[in-house]
Amino acid sequence: MKVQEYILKPKNDFNSMHIFECGQCFRWNLQDNGNYIGVVKNSVIEVIEKDDEVIFRGVSEDNLKDIVVDYFNLNKDYGEIKNKLSKIDDYLKESIKFGNGIRILNQDIFETIISFIISANNNIPRIKKIIENLSKNYGKEIEYDGKTYYTFPTVKSLSKATVADLRNLGLGFRDKRVYTTTRMILKNEFDIEKIKNFKDTEMIREELLKLDGVGPKVADCILLFAFNRYDVFPIDVWVRRVMNDLYIKNLDESKVSKVEIKKLAEEKYGELAGLAQQYLFYWKRENG
DNA sequence: ACTCAGGTATTAC
DNA sequence: GTAATACCTGAG
Numbered sequence A: 001m002k003v004q005e006y007i008l009k010p011k012n013d014f015n016s017m018h019i020f021e022c023g024q025c026f027r028w029n030l031q032d033n034g035n036y037i038g039v040v041k042n043s044v045i046e047v048i049e050k051d052d053e054v055i056f057r058g059v060s061e062d063n064l065k066d067i068v069v070d071y072f073n074l075n076k077d078y079g080e081i082k083n084k085l086s087k088i089d090d091y092l093k094e095s096i097k098f099g100n101g102i103r104i105l106n107q108d109i110f111e112t113i114i115s116f117i118i119s120a121n122n123n124i125p126r127i128k129k130i131i132e133n134l135s136k137n138y139g140k141e142i143e144y145d146g147k148t149y150y151t152f153p154t155v156k157s158l159s160k161a162t163v164a165d166l167r168n169l170g171l172g173f174r175d176k177r178v179y180t181t182t183r184m185i186l187k188n189e190f191d192i193e194k195i196k197n198f199k200d201t202e203m204i205r206e207e208l209l210k211l212d213g214v215g216p217k218v219a220d221c222i223l224l225f226a227f228n229r230y231d232v233f234p235i236d237v238w239v240r241r242v243m244n245d246l247y248i249k250n251l252d253e254s255k256v257s258k259v260e261i262k263k264l265a266e267e268k269y270g271e272l273a274g275l276a277q278q279y280l281f282y283w284k285r286e287n288g
Numbered sequence B: 001a002c003t004c005a006g007g008t009a010t011t012a013c
Numbered sequence C: 001g002t003a004a005t006a007c008c009t010g011a012g
Helices: A016-021 A064-072 A079-086 A090-098 A109-118 A125-137 A163-168 A172-186 A199-208 A217-226 A237-248 A258-287
Strands: A003-008 A028-030 A036-040 A045-049 A052-057 A141-146 A147-150
Touching: A003 A064, A016 A028, A016 A036, A028 A217, A045 A141, A052 A064, A052 A141, A079 A090, A079 A258, A090 A217, A090 A258, A109 A125, A109 A217, A125 A147, A163 A172, A172 A199, A199 A217, A217 A258, A237 A258
Parallel strands: none
Antiparallel strands: A003 A052, A028 A036, A036 A045, A045 A052, A141 A147
């Protein structure tokens, strides 16, 4: 495939490290030269960030620019969002300053579902490794710059894997969950094409929660990262920690209920809760 | 050897 | 409904 290029200039609100390391995605890897390379749909993309522009270079069956604009949601203006959030309080202002250039990606629904099922009670290096294994075994090869990359498997392709196959790829106890969920999607018991048109976020959440391995936290991550519901506020250990430290100040963090955190997030951040979550999560995880 | 990591499912009140 | 507990795996 021919190499395509798209240049974003001027770059505003784009920081590749913050975008790829803030915890929303698992398939981007830092190269020795400082660039990031990742697989998006059927494309391999290299992100080359300069002082005043971002160069996207890669191979794709489709138009690279279209993929990039959609995936990085480049038409969304983060200036206004950051302004609004910064005014809420100094904590948020600080976290936005730290994670400046974060963008919530518009990720593939199936990939996000499977990836976050795998994330349960797991660590990032291992999550990434498992997803890479799935792609190597059930995805499609793509050559770029003399190296081979693999697309994330399609529903059909991944449904070829048995529970034992998945266990062999390192999924551990999540093998059965991925197996069952993939089958449910294959049989349209969870109809992605239909559900992605649902307007009501609660209706989508309800459907997501029927999937094996999808609980409240994973469902919220899928809503935020694949359905772009920016008001959804996923609560994991880091978010619980940061919300307690900043606002609730309960001596026993484990005693803080999710209901309390959700309520607080909704009151403080409203429609932008998901974005606030991402800044706070990243800030807390990187700064302790 | 032992704990821990982007939670969920299961079981038992 | 809510609380306790097990769960693959591999890195530190």
